[in-house]
Amino acid sequence: MDDFESALADLIPRLRRFAHGLARDPADADDLTQQTAERALKSRGSWTAGTNFNAWAYRIMRNLWIDTTRSRQRQAQIFAPEADGEPIGAAGDAENKVELGYLMRAMDRLPDEQREAVALVMIEGLSYAEAADVLDVPAGTLTSRLVRGRQALMQMLGQNNA
Amino acid sequence: MRDETIDEATVIAWIDGELDAGRAAEVGAAVAADPALSGLAEAHRLMKARFAAAFDPIAEAPVVVPMAAPAPVIPIAQARAAREARRKATDKTAAKPRNWFVPGAIAASIFAAFLFIQPIAMPGESGGGINDKATALALSAPIAKALDRQLSGKVGAVRVALSFRSKSGQYCRSFTATHLAGIACREADGWQLRYAGEADNAGGDYRQAGDDAVQSEVVAAMIAGEPLDAAQEAMARDGGWK
Numbered sequence: 001m002d003d004f005e006s007a008l009a010d011l012i013p014r015l016r017r018f019a020h021g022l023a024r025d026p027a028d029a030d031d032l033t034q035q036t037a038e039r040a041l042k043s044r045g046s047w048t049a050g051t052n053f054n055a056w057a058y059r060i061m062r063n064l065w066i067d068t069t070r071s072r073q074r075q076a077q078i079f080a081p082e083a084d085g086e087p088i089g090a091a092g093d094a095e096n097k098v099e100l101g102y103l104m105r106a107m108d109r110l111p112d113e114q115r116e117a118v119a120l121v122m123i124e125g126l127s128y129a130e131a132a133d134v135l136d137v138p139a140g141t142l143t144s145r146l147v148r149g150r151q152a153l154m155q156m157l158g159q160n161n162a
Numbered sequence: 163m164r165d166e167t168i169d170e171a172t173v174i175a176w177i178d179g180e181l182d183a184g185r186a187a188e189v190g191a192a193v194a195a196d197p198a199l200s201g202l203a204e205a206h207r208l209m210k211a212r213f214a215a216a217f218d219p220i221a222e223a224p225v226v227v228p229m230a231a232p233a234p235v236i237p238i239a240q241a242r243a244a245r246e247a248r249r250k251a252t253d254k255t256a257a258k259p260r261n262w263f264v265p266g267a268i269a270a271s272i273f274a275a276f277l278f279i280q281p282i283a284m285p286g287e288s289g290g291g292i293n294d295k296a297t298a299l300a301l302s303a304p305i306a307k308a309l310d311r312q313l314s315g316k317v318g319a320v321r322v323a324l325s326f327r328s329k330s331g332q333y334c335r336s337f338t339a340t341h342l343a344g345i346a347c348r349e350a351d352g353w354q355l356r357y358a359g360e361a362d363n364a365g366g367d368y369r370q371a372g373d374d375a376v377q378s379e380v381v382a383a384m385i386a387g388e389p390l391d392a393a394q395e396a397m398a399r400d401g402g403w404k
Contacts, residue, residue: 013220014221015224016221017217017218017220020217020220021217022240027311030312034316054177096215096219098215099212099215100216100217103212103213103216103217121178122178122209122210122213123213123217127180128175128180129179143171144171146174147170147171147174150174150206150209151170152208154205154206155211157209157212
């Protein structure tokens with residue numbers, strides 16, 4: 001593997017986590033991760049060595065996700081916390097699967113621009129400046145989307161004990 | 163007393179570590195002094211921690227990355243042809259000692275390969291290493307789940323190259339994960355390792371370290387009929403590999 005491939009390989013697990021922040025369910029998230037890896041390899045010529053590789057790769061994933069959501073009719077999802085499907089996999093992590101699915105559906109209810117801000121900062125741990133760079137928006141815009149998204153999530157998740 | 167300059171965005175920025183030291187100290191003091199602010203800060207901190215607990219395991223799970231090379235498909239046809247050629251050679255040259263070395267070498271490789279797999283810790287085992295229990299060859303949850311769900315050639319916790327029915331009737335799949343590569347078969351109680359080696363993800367070819375041909379030989383020895391095509395594989399997956 002060359003440097004580019006190593007950097008991508010190292011980032012894939014985090015990209016996959018970001019995909020789970022954007023996508024509606026884990027299967028979509030894994031598809032998105034695969035598409036992003038393929039797209040990144042194909043368009044490696046558009047990455048300038050010395051620039052922020054992670055931001056470049058996150059941007060690819062985010063743009064692919066926007067294309068995906070635009071190109072398909074999103075079926076109305078009813079937010080049903082109790083009606084979670086059967087968790088797939090071993091019993092040990094069933095609980096986490098349910099929780100992840102629950103949080104993913106809460107994220108799914110956010111407007112796109114709030115969801116991506118929350119996913120980059122609260123889930124991925126990017127700084128506000130990095131997230132604003134990925135999304136190509138001013139810092140103030142990023143902050144307000146982030147705050148509104150988190151307020152909405154808190155309300156959905158019933159953690160508004162402030 | 164509530165500091166009017168501290169709004170929810172500021173509290174969130176404080177939790178995210180986005181404030182400079184001076185401002186962070188101010189906000190910290192204000193939060194400590196104001197029950198409403200400290201409740202708000204606590205709620206946001208809890209929510210952030212809740213997302214971290216659910217999402218961080220994803221970033222810690224092993225993933226095999228598709229690089230320039232496409233997913234490897236174990237060349238069964240080639241392996242068969244090679245075997246056929248060897249068989250013919252054997253027939254011609256009768257009982258030359260060399261004929262024993264080929265399967266002997268394969269057996270040695272399989273044995274050696276098993277020595278590599280100790281990093282997969284079994285559930286509930288702290289010491290690691292392969293044990294002598296009935297569950298010794300059971301694959302742990304991340305790999306087992308990926309084998310349950312992933313179709314060949316897709317990226318995920320593992321990369322599956324090939325699915326097939328074994329002569330004893332189970333579904334089996336050859337796979338490459340981050341460190342472990344091999345063949346697993348679906349038994350009633352889950353995926354059991356049938357052949358294993360150290361994954362070699364360097365060079366972007368996602369093959370088992372050492373000689374792939376050995377794995378091909380193992381598949382060729384196990385397989386009943388032909389490998390599953392995409393439709394058969396999807397059907398097998400949807401049927402729970404039973």
